[in-house]
Amino acid sequence: MSAGGPAGRSGAHGxxxxxxxxxxxxxxxxxDTQLRQNLARATRTIRARRAEVVGEVPDWEALRExxxxxxAEATQRLPELLETLEAQVVARGGTVHWARDxxxxxxxxxxxxxxTGAREVLKVKSMTTQEIGLNTALERAGIRPVxxxxxxxxxxxxxxxxxxxxxxxxxxxxxxxxxxxxxxxPEAPAALGDDPQELAAVxxxxxxxxxxxxxVAISGVNFAVAETGTLVVVESEGNGxxxxxxxxxxxxxxxxxKVIPRWRDLDVLLQLLPRSATGERMNPYTSMxxxxxxxxxPQTFHLVLVDGGRSRALADPIGREALRCIRCSACLNVCxxxxxxxxxxxxxxxxxxxxxxxTPQLTGRPGDRVTGSLPFASTLCGACLDACPVLIxxxxxxxxxxxxxxxxxxxxxxxPSPSTLAMGAAAWVMADGSRLGWAGRAAxxxxxxxxxxxxxxxxxxxxxxxxxxxxxxxxxxxARTRRGRS
Amino acid sequence: MVGADPAxxxxxxxxxxxxxxxxxxxxxxxPEPIVRAYRQAGPSPPGAPALLDRLQARLLDLGAGVxxxxxxxxxxxxxxxxxxxxxxxxxxxxxxxxTFVPGAVVDAADxxxxxxxxxxxxxxGCAVAIAETGTLVLDGSPDQGRRALTLVPDWHIAVxxxxxxxxxxxxxxxRLDPTRPLTFISGPSATSDIEFRRVEGVHGPRTLDVIxxxxxx
Amino acid sequence: MEAAxxxxxxxxxxxxxxxxxGGPRSAATRVxxxxxxxxxTCLVDTLFPDVGRATVRLLxxxxxxxxxxxxxxxxGQMHVNAGYPEQALAIIRNHVAAxxxxxxxxxxxxxxxxxxxxxxxxxARQAGDLALARDAEALAARTLELTELLVDVxxxxxxxxxxxxxxxxxxTCHALRLLRVGDRPxxxxxxxxxxxxxxxxxxxxxxxxxxxxSVANPDVSAAMLGDKLSRVLATGAEVVTAVDVSCxxxxxxxxxxxxxxxxxxxxxxxxxxxxxxx
Ligand code: SF4
Numbered sequence: 001m002s003a004g005g006p007a008g009r010s011g012a013h014g015x016x017x018x019x020x021x022x023x024x025x026x027x028x029x030x031x032d033t034q035l036r037q038n039l040a041r042a043t044r045t046i047r048a049r050r051a052e053v054v055g056e057v058p059d060w061e062a063l064r065e066x067x068x069x070x071x072a073e074a075t076q077r078l079p080e081l082l083e084t085l086e087a088q089v090v091a092r093g094g095t096v097h098w099a100r101d102x103x104x105x106x107x108x109x110x111x112x113x114x115x116t117g118a119r120e121v122l123k124v125k126s127m128t129t130q131e132i133g134l135n136t137a138l139e140r141a142g143i144r145p146v147x148x149x150x151x152x153x154x155x156x157x158x159x160x161x162x163x164x165x166x167x168x169x170x171x172x173x174x175x176x177x178x179x180x181x182x183x184x185x186p187e188a189p190a191a192l193g194d195d196p197q198e199l200a201a202v203x204x205x206x207x208x209x210x211x212x213x214x215x216v217a218i219s220g221v222n223f224a225v226a227e228t229g230t231l232v233v234v235e236s237e238g239n240g241x242x243x244x245x246x247x248x249x250x251x252x253x254x255x256x257x258k259v260i261p262r263w264r265d266l267d268v269l270l271q272l273l274p275r276s277a278t279g280e281r282m283n284p285y286t287s288m289x290x291x292x293x294x295x296x297x298p299q300t301f302h303l304v305l306v307d308g309g310r311s312r313a314l315a316d317p318i319g320r321e322a323l324r325c326i327r328c329s330a331c332l333n334v335c336x337x338x339x340x341x342x343x344x345x346x347x348x349x350x351x352x353x354x355x356x357x358x359t360p361q362l363t364g365r366p367g368d369r370v371t372g373s374l375p376f377a378s379t380l381c382g383a384c385l386d387a388c389p390v391l392i393x394x395x396x397x398x399x400x401x402x403x404x405x406x407x408x409x410x411x412x413x414x415x416p417s418p419s420t421l422a423m424g425a426a427a428w429v430m431a432d433g434s435r436l437g438w439a440g441r442a443a444x445x446x447x448x449x450x451x452x453x454x455x456x457x458x459x460x461x462x463x464x465x466x467x468x469x470x471x472x473x474x475x476x477x478x479a480r481t482r483r484g485r486s
Numbered sequence: 487m488v489g490a491d492p493a494x495x496x497x498x499x500x501x502x503x504x505x506x507x508x509x510x511x512x513x514x515x516x517p518e519p520i521v522r523a524y525r526q527a528g529p530s531p532p533g534a535p536a537l538l539d540r541l542q543a544r545l546l547d548l549g550a551g552v553x554x555x556x557x558x559x560x561x562x563x564x565x566x567x568x569x570x571x572x573x574x575x576x577x578x579x580x581x582x583x584x585t586f587v588p589g590a591v592v593d594a595a596d597x598x599x600x601x602x603x604x605x606x607x608x609x610x611g612c613a614v615a616i617a618e619t620g621t622l623v624l625d626g627s628p629d630q631g632r633r634a635l636t637l638v639p640d641w642h643i644a645v646x647x648x649x650x651x652x653x654x655x656x657x658x659x660x661r662l663d664p665t666r667p668l669t670f671i672s673g674p675s676a677t678s679d680i681e682f683r684r685v686e687g688v689h690g691p692r693t694l695d696v697i698x699x700x701x702x703x
Numbered sequence: 704m705e706a707a708x709x710x711x712x713x714x715x716x717x718x719x720x721x722x723x724x725g726g727p728r729s730a731a732t733r734v735x736x737x738x739x740x741x742x743x744t745c746l747v748d749t750l751f752p753d754v755g756r757a758t759v760r761l762l763x764x765x766x767x768x769x770x771x772x773x774x775x776x777x778x779g780q781m782h783v784n785a786g787y788p789e790q791a792l793a794i795i796r797n798h799v800a801a802x803x804x805x806x807x808x809x810x811x812x813x814x815x816x817x818x819x820x821x822x823x824x825x826x827a828r829q830a831g832d833l834a835l836a837r838d839a840e841a842l843a844a845r846t847l848e849l850t851e852l853l854v855d856v857x858x859x860x861x862x863x864x865x866x867x868x869x870x871x872x873x874x875t876c877h878a879l880r881l882l883r884v885g886d887r888p889x890x891x892x893x894x895x896x897x898x899x900x901x902x903x904x905x906x907x908x909x910x911x912x913x914x915x916x917s918v919a920n921p922d923v924s925a926a927m928l929g930d931k932l933s934r935v936l937a938t939g940a941e942v943v944t945a946v947d948v949s950c951x952x953x954x955x956x957x958x959x960x961x962x963x964x965x966x967x968x969x970x971x972x973x974x975x976x977x978x979x980x981x
Contacts, residue, residue: 022920023919023920023921023922023923026920026922026923027922030922030923030926038681041681041682042681042682045682045683046682058525059523059524059525062521062523062524062525063524065521065523066520066521066522066523066524069517069518069519069520069521070520072517072518073517073518073520076511076515076517077517078507078511079504079507079508079511082504082507083504092665097499098499098500098503099499099503100499100502100503104499148689149679150677150679150680150688151677151679154679167678167679167682168679169679169680170682172680173681174680174681177680196680196681196683196685197685199680199685200677200679200680200685200687200688201687203688204687204688204689207689208603208689211689212599212600212603212638213600225664228664228665229665230664230665236675236676236677236678236688237675237676237677237679237688237689237690238637238675238688238689238690239688239689241633241637241669241689241690242637242689244633245599245633245634245637246599246634246637246638256503256507263659263664264656264659264660265520266655266659267522267524267526267655267656267659268522268524270655270659270670271524271655278678280672281544281618281619281620281672282616282619282620282621282655282670282672283672284548284671284672284673284674284675284676284690285669285670285671285672285675285690286668286669286670287633287667287668287669287670288664288667288668288669288670289667289668290664290665290666290667293626293666293667295595295632296626296632296633296634296667297632297633297634297667305503307503307506311503311506311507311510312506312510314507314510314511315506315509315510317512318829320510336908336909336911336927337920337923337927340923340926340927341923373919375786376786376915376916376919376920377920377923378913378916379876379909379911379912379913379914379916379924379927380784380876380913380914380916381876381880381909381913382876382877382879382880382881383876383880383907383909385880386880396821396825399783399784399786402784402785402786403786403787403788404786405786406786406787420787423782423785423787423790424787424790426781426782427782427787427790427791427793427794428793429776430745430776430777430779430781430782430794430797431776431777431793431794431796431797432774432776432797433772433773433774433775433776433797433801434773435776436745436748436749436776436777437748437773439749440748440749443749459918459921459922460917460918460921460924462921462925463921463925463928463929463957463960464925464928464953464956464957464960465955465956465959465960466952466956467750467751467952467955467956469749469750470750470751470752470753472752473748473749473752474743474747474748474749474751474752474755474756474771475743475748475771475773477752477755477756478755478771478773479773482771
């Protein structure tokens with residue numbers, strides 16, 4: 001309930017929000033036992049549900065393989081597909097805008113809203129609008145953004161930031177939510193209990209009149225079909241349908257990587273996404289629309305295409321794989337690191353394993369002490385790759401970005417850092433059998449690890465003992481006992 | 487291509503973004519073909535009894551009510567549902583057979599959407615239903631009406647002809663026209679936002695009833 | 704295209720090898736003896752020589768000829784994963800050269816075999832050394848993790864071990880997800896005389912080691928280790944075993960700090976024990 005939220009929400013120019021490197025933010029998060037309990041309970045439930053509905057699909061691996069290929073094709077044909085999408089949307093009565101970065105994107109959206117004269121806009125949960133810091137920009141322009149997704153509403157009322165891609169208020173429990181509603185929502189009865197059913201009913205009452213009267217809504221999008229110009233929003237509560245249907249003006253903001261080549265590709269993606277995201281065979285509501293339909297839904301439609309660092313990510317032949325992401329959050333839910341520290345520790349709109357990749361990519365500051373710490377926030381256990389519906393090799397990308405982070409940190413820094421020097425020395429030893437044998441003997445003489453005196457190990461040693469070097473290395477034993485045999 | 491847009495520099499942004507993307511990609515890379523080794527269709531043809539059973543089970547699972555009936559008794563089944571809940575105001579799209587709900591108000595495009603909040607119930611048809619996931623798809627055809635119609639009232643009854651029930655999502659995608667406004671509905675609205683516990687009935691209709699119309703009896 | 708390679712390798716089960724002479728039971732009965740080069744790994748060599756000795760003892764008992772190419776040092780994984788691929792290149796080059804003469808390589812480590820199979824060639828390719836990448840790929844195709852050698856090549860599940868203790872098995876992440884060793888270790892353990900195998904809760908959750916991770920993020924690592932230790936203690940096992948000394952070193956470090964009396968042993972050490980020897 002921290003007013004203003006952790007790490008400030010103003011002046012956002014991309015996904016990064018935090019100012020603390022991951023290890024420090026994670027340490028603080030670990031100390032919050034309530035948070036750890038909330039997270040452990042929720043992620044455990046999601047994991048079990050996902051495993052169940054994925055397990056029942058006989059062709060899951062074929063779907064993943066097709067999903068991977070579809071999303072890979074989309075990234076490889078990105079400029080051409082965006083032009084097709086634009087042409088289709090315009091042909092069906094929509095208006096298409098392009099934005100190089102977050103600042104330009106928010107300017108475009110604010111202009112679209114101002115053209116209608118509206119002072120309040122409804123919002124459907126959207127990662128991209130968070131990434132570009134849209135709410136702050138709207139408020140600065142005197143326009144009140146109202147989050148309509150239950151979790152986003154909770155986060156907004158708390159002056160908090162989302163901590164999960166699909167379940168943004170995963171860090172809050174029902175009692176905390178009950179208190180927020182009692183404090184902020186006039187529709188909340190004095191005797192409001194903490195039953196999720198009751199809490200959801202309050203949100204329904206609170207938002208209903210807004211849905212019926214609001215002139216403008218702002219949404220994101222899950223997929224945009226280039227060949228038909230069709231936009232797809234996948235949701236659960238019906239707030240998305242309300243926003244996409246009732247207001248007379250709709251502004252949809254999409255990251256340019258959301259495009260997919262063809263209608264038929266939804267065969268695959270609409271099976272992969274709900275099962276991976278919420279563990280449902282199908283989410284309650286999926287809405288699709290193409291431009292403007294006379295007599296049905298908003299009659300003014302703007303589509304804002306945002307680059308925001310995606311073209312830079314595309315330029316890295318290894319890193320571009322991350323642009324395949326469909327934001328299902330399965331990798332977050334299975335990540336043992338995420339489960340223990342939660343989303344806020346990543347200091348980014350995009351938390352978890354994929355966030356640790358996207359954040360340095362989209363900000364373009366991979367060597368920065370905050371973003372540069374993110375690719376190291378993983379044990380590389382591989383649970384994320386096993387879960388990813390589009391087969392993004394997250395561990396491999398994390399390793400790649402670690403190299404990029406090191407290279408970025410080295411730039412404009414001489415002499416080399418102590419860790420670079422230490423790793424260089426270690427590499428010299430480890431690239432040669434006789435040198436390693438010599439190092440092993442040296443360690444044995446000291447009867448302690450040569451590295452044990454380095455500062456990072458001090459923290460390690462708080463909870464763990466290090467092994468004592470043995471009296472004889474394997475190599476020495478072999479030489480002593482097998483001499484002459486091989 | 488931008489029409490009457492208030493933000494002037496956008497044309498420039500378009501050129502810049504497309505230029506960046508083209509530079510980022512190596513020329514001449516041909517995307518690999520998409521291998522569609524997944525199931526394009528289930529073993530049962532549309533409307534097969536096994537599919538109807540499956541659809542029914544899935545819908546019940548999702549918290550929807552299901553009735554099966556022959557074409558000539560649809561009106562009776564609806565009347566019974568209405569009576570059981572004491573519903574009085576019913577709205578239907580213009581293309582729904584009038585005989586289904588005699589006395590229902592027929593929706594008109596100029597009717598303001600907020601007034602739909604005063605209606606107890608909406609009865610519509612359905613474009614396609616997917617047995618495997620318990621999904622109904624509405625496509626704005628005359629028997630289904632505009633999207634607001636099935637969204638604002640708190641109770642939705644969908645009349646689904648057996649022939650429109652397919653087994654898998656790919657079969658449904660193949661039958662739909664992407665340029666129509668489409669709504670995929672899998673059970674009543676729900677949220678799992680609080681402690682990831684499923685709560686039904688947030689913003690959409692809180693009650694969903696499906697009437698499966700079988701010709702064989 | 705760009706991503707296909709990495710993943711396809713990641714999910715493909717390890718190459719099954721035909722048993723050279725088709726003999727089902729013991730390599731000792733074969734006409735042609737199998738000869739393997741032991742990739743001891745840098746950790747086993749310098750810190751856990753007992754595991755290397757146990758591996759040799761076990762394989763020789765099963766009639767396998769074991770070599771130890773002395774040029775070997777490290778697989779390069781630590782440097783690659785820490786973000787120093789350029790420095791790793793020399794290590795990889797040394798590794799590939801050290802084993803160039805070996806027909807079949809075996810390592811008592813899922814993680815190092817994982818690096819050999821999924822990392823070395825990629826790093827070489829990204830550095831533009833295509834010849835090294837090719838050699839690394841060829842070496843990867845003939846490198847096996849210990850339980851793969853036993854179960855797939857030697858076709859032995861009962862290795863003749865005797866170890867009368869209550870044991871629980873932790874599937875280490877790289878053995879589990881990178882190599883897909885599956886239930887091979889459990890099958891081997893279930894045939895050990897006197898051994899009572901108890902299932903570990905949340906077995907497939909990482910122990911929090913992650914190499915440099917445990918140093919860069921000591922607090923999260925410790926939290927993960929804490930959960931793993933409570934699961935281990937809940938089994939009532941006397942011994943926790945795995946196929947990687949790195950993760951075992953981490954778990955053992957925690958167990959010893961808590962003075963639990965539970966021992967961490969590499970699977971090779973259990974399989975090498977016959978009751979007559981150490
Ligand atoms: S990386 Fe994969 S698992 Fe993670 S959110 Fe993206 S699509 Fe989902």
